[in-house]
Amino acid sequence: MMRKVFAALLFCVFAVGTALAADFNGKWTSTFNTQIGEQTYTYEFHVDGTKMTGKAVSANGSSDITDGRIEGNTITFTESLNMEGNAIVIAYKGTLVGDEIKFTRDVGGFATEDLVAKRVKE
DSSP states (O other): HHHHHHHHHHHHHHHHHHHHOOOOOOEEOOOOOOEEEEEEEEEEEETTTEEEEEEEEEEEEEEEEEEEEEETTTEEEEEEETTEEEEEEEEEEEETTEEEEEEEEEEEEEEEEEEEEOOOOO
16 A cells, blocks of 8 residues: 555656656747758747747748647647748657757658757846
8 A cells, every 4th residue: 555655656746847847938049950051040939738839930030839739848839931932831849858949840841850949048
């Protein structure tokens, strides 16, 4: 019986620690190489439970983040761009590690890019 109580307590402590560590709220910046050259982005995330909204700002302009989801230390969302009259959807999947998010993004199905976004400390 005591083992079950200890195991349940340990699970709760681990779950709370994981939830606290997975804080995606705030501003994040990233500079990375792409097929069209170096890109610099600022992301602003607003988390409400498992849902996430925000903006992605780059030299191409500002885009609303859609389909944002948080699951543990994993974040997924899409960004829609208009590049010279062509709609491009970029799908992101990232993992939070400390004050960095390690992302992979699928750019319209024709390119996959890896990047790291760092938390802006204000």
